[in-house]
Amino acid sequence: MYVHWHRRDLRLADNRGLAAAADRGPVVPVFVFDDAVLEHASPIRIAGLLSGLAALRERYRERGSDLVTLAGDPRELLPGLADDLGAEGVGWNDDYSGLAAERDASVRAALEGAGLEAESHRDAVFHGPGSITPNQGQFYSVYSYFWKKWRDREKADPVEAPAASDLADVSGEALPSAADLGFPEPEAEPPTVRPEAAREQLARFVDGPIHRYDEDRDYPGRAGTSRLSVHLKWGTIGIREVYAATVEALEGADDEAEREAIEEFQAQLAWREFYAHVLHFNPETVREDFNEYEEGIEWREGPEELSAWKRGETGYPVVDAGMRQLRREGYVHNRVRMIVASFLTKDLLIDWREGYDWYRRKLADHETANDVGGWQWAASTGTDAQPYFRIFNPMTQGERYDPDAAYVREYVPELADVPTDAIHSWHELSVRRRRELAPEYPDPIVDHVDRREEALETFKRARGEG
Numbered sequence: 001m002y003v004h005w006h007r008r009d010l011r012l013a014d015n016r017g018l019a020a021a022a023d024r025g026p027v028v029p030v031f032v033f034d035d036a037v038l039e040h041a042s043p044i045r046i047a048g049l050l051s052g053l054a055a056l057r058e059r060y061r062e063r064g065s066d067l068v069t070l071a072g073d074p075r076e077l078l079p080g081l082a083d084d085l086g087a088e089g090v091g092w093n094d095d096y097s098g099l100a101a102e103r104d105a106s107v108r109a110a111l112e113g114a115g116l117e118a119e120s121h122r123d124a125v126f127h128g129p130g131s132i133t134p135n136q137g138q139f140y141s142v143y144s145y146f147w148k149k150w151r152d153r154e155k156a157d158p159v160e161a162p163a164a165s166d167l168a169d170v171s172g173e174a175l176p177s178a179a180d181l182g183f184p185e186p187e188a189e190p191p192t193v194r195p196e197a198a199r200e201q202l203a204r205f206v207d208g209p210i211h212r213y214d215e216d217r218d219y220p221g222r223a224g225t226s227r228l229s230v231h232l233k234w235g236t237i238g239i240r241e242v243y244a245a246t247v248e249a250l251e252g253a254d255d256e257a258e259r260e261a262i263e264e265f266q267a268q269l270a271w272r273e274f275y276a277h278v279l280h281f282n283p284e285t286v287r288e289d290f291n292e293y294e295e296g297i298e299w300r301e302g303p304e305e306l307s308a309w310k311r312g313e314t315g316y317p318v319v320d321a322g323m324r325q326l327r328r329e330g331y332v333h334n335r336v337r338m339i340v341a342s343f344l345t346k347d348l349l350i351d352w353r354e355g356y357d358w359y360r361r362k363l364a365d366h367e368t369a370n371d372v373g374g375w376q377w378a379a380s381t382g383t384d385a386q387p388y389f390r391i392f393n394p395m396t397q398g399e400r401y402d403p404d405a406a407y408v409r410e411y412v413p414e415l416a417d418v419p420t421d422a423i424h425s426w427h428e429l430s431v432r433r434r435r436e437l438a439p440e441y442p443d444p445i446v447d448h449v450d451r452r453e454e455a456l457e458t459f460k461r462a463r464g465e466g
Ligand SMILES: Cc1cc2nc3c(=O)[nH]c(=O)nc-3n(C[C@H](O)[C@H](O)[C@H](O)COP(=O)(O)OP(=O)(O)OC[C@H]3O[C@@H](n4cnc5c(N)ncnc54)[C@H](O)[C@@H]3O)c2cc1C
Pocket: 217, 225, 226, 227, 228, 229, 230, 232, 233, 268, 269, 271, 272, 275, 332, 333, 334, 335, 337, 338, 341, 359, 363, 365, 366, 367, 368, 370, 371, 372, 373, 374, 375, 378
């Protein structure tokens, strides 16, 4: 008998740790509601987790087994469970944040101290930290070099789900509700975190949008991206299954343009692994700048501006649409994540950690590595970050990537009937004209041109050049 400890791998198919446990089986699948992890959770992520656990439990029950759930400290609970069952050991899949690494090391020590086996597996990524390295150092800080190596390495195939005969005949207790765990309902619509939903989403994507991904991915008004992030976050789909679908799409591609589009999508999967490597070797970058400026950046306090940004009431239409998409759906389109993050850190000169904390609370797909990586990129403090002098203009970004303002109109109803050119030039209109067109929609809270200059000065001072 072997215990498989599920964490962010809420599926049976293409699960390497679970498959390894099945070889030693029968497997007892377990999930631990760990107080130390719940402390960092948010209502939207708890909703995602409970949705994923309910689906996982159904799959086990269909196979005559069940998901055992425990609540408390895994260092005490897991050795106790394995001992009670007479299991040989406990296995799990690796996770890459500092907190996860510390927890896993202490669980391993507790298991081994009790004379039990502890086995961890690489599952969430193809190539684990330390496996793609520059000549000197443990990780790449320039993505393009990482990508070339990542792309050329052989990729593992998906693994089979365990058969019913590989699973132990156990029964679990009812899952707790969000309220039982001390969380309110989320503000956004809760995500459907189920393997069937992930597979449907993948099939929809590789059937069509992937063939135009390199062009469409930047336009928030088009359904041009995979929307797999919440599933990759919770592991309701395996990365090998996603990649295998891209290889099949490549084989069926009609021309070079389609092949390039598909490869561009694979390159995003590599960004995810790039950031996992960076975080693994630099766990402190959850709070600290990866690249510290000599003199330090003088961030502003700006509580009112921060609050307007969170509410989506900055008077910059594409920024407000993004911030309202976040509250409505727990998701923001990637191009818009970059625009709103640039607006916070450059136009408002507010510390990226404020933005990261808000995303961490509100995003259904929050992944520490990607979220920290994205924020530090936008703030020009990260690995391979946006240079400090390249500051997004929120109006021209909106005009370029949401040309017919369909995305803005979807999330900012006050602008629904405003002509497109007025939406894209909102900052230039007279106050009277703005009142006529959309009396409920705010004036811009800052002047981008002035703020851009101030940001440049601030970053130059931070570099010791001011
Ligand atoms: C400030 C900021 C914060 C972000 N926070 C998160 C986060 O918490 N969780 C998260 O998964 N992504 C985050 N991203 C990256 C990216 O915005 C999302 O992964 C993407 O929008 C998810 O939509 P999708 O699944 O349709 O992406 P697709 O374009 O279909 O990409 C497929 C997958 O590749 C990965 N990916 C894509 N872009 C990136 C990227 N730039 N960095 C790392 N991985 C990427 C994701 O797993 C994504 O699901 C952030 C980006 C920025 C700029």
